[in-house]
Amino acid sequence: MIQVPPQAVELAKRFEGFHSVPKHDPMSRAHPYICPAGYHTIGFGRLCRPDHPPITEAEGEAYLMQDLAKALEATLRYCPVLAVEPQGRLAAIVDFTFNLGAGRLQTSTLRRRLNQGNWLAAAGELRRWVYGGGRVLPGLVARRAAEARLLQQGT
Numbered sequence: 001m002i003q004v005p006p007q008a009v010e011l012a013k014r015f016e017g018f019h020s021v022p023k024h025d026p027m028s029r030a031h032p033y034i035c036p037a038g039y040h041t042i043g044f045g046r047l048c049r050p051d052h053p054p055i056t057e058a059e060g061e062a063y064l065m066q067d068l069a070k071a072l073e074a075t076l077r078y079c080p081v082l083a084v085e086p087q088g089r090l091a092a093i094v095d096f097t098f099n100l101g102a103g104r105l106q107t108s109t110l111r112r113r114l115n116q117g118n119w120l121a122a123a124g125e126l127r128r129w130v131y132g133g134g135r136v137l138p139g140l141v142a143r144r145a146a147e148a149r150l151l152q153q154g155t
Helices: 006-016 057-078 080-084 087-100 102-106 109-116 119-126 138-153
Strands: 040-042
Touching: 006 057, 006 087, 006 138, 057 080, 057 087, 057 102, 080 087, 080 109, 087 102, 087 119, 087 138, 102 109, 109 119, 119 138
Parallel strands: none
Antiparallel strands: none
16 A cells, blocks of 8 residues: 655645644644635644644644545546656655545546656646735745655656
């Protein structure tokens, strides 16, 4: 059974961060907040309801691993070619799927390029997914660049 690549965990943690909002919580727990794309989120980028109870960083990591496992499953369902590719390629697309959802991967030109094994074109497609709330988000530009590097390097 294929496990979530460590690079996918690193990417998600680096670009999501653990947001302990509000800062005055004495237990440094994460509270729901609205992400730049306009969704209620908690911990390491988990979508939630606005009234979700605060969580610790350990709970946030557990949620992240659950969410990445779902993203891995969807990634392999839609891009089976990645099961036999180097872990870096799989990690890049698992992070993409975690960030944007399986539906976006399923209907994308990115998926077609991946399944063709056209890594250069797929990296170019990744760089197109930088919009949140109708505008280019610098964090997504950096995230897609990191994913594209992993995809092209394949390591």
